[in-house]
Amino acid sequence: MQHITFFWGTSTEIIFPGWPGQSLSSYILALVLVFAISLLVEWLSHARLIKYSTKNDIAAGLLQTLMYAIRMALAYLVMLAVMSFNVGVFLAAVAGYSAGFLIFGSHVFRKMRVEPYQDLSDLPPLNC
DSSP states (O other): OOOSSOBOOSOEEOSSTTOEESOHHHHHHHHHHHHHHHHHHHHHHHOOOOOOOSSOHHHHHHHHHHHHHHHHHHHHHHHHHHTTOBHHHHHHHHHHHHHHIIIIISSSSOOSOOOTTOOOSSSOOOOO
């Protein structure tokens, strides 16, 4: 049965029919996966993977576009998981995004000094 309000329980379907199933271990694995994908989205949002040079503007642009497509696909996958209306999935997604921002986006673990509003990522901010 598809829920249309928030509910708490291990018997849910996330993204695919029949997944994660009825077992508690499968549900916990699904929560860990949602957390990890959320964390990965935040890492991609703040990563500096592209070395810019005047010779390879096209290659850098194509790589940046590929990274953007992967980030958006993963973000929409998390959104679809949250649309299962399961509170555990919602909390795992929020925890993953929060932990990712703490690790990759905040100044807690950043070594270099940055001027305010200086862009340090390859990709524009996530707008969903």
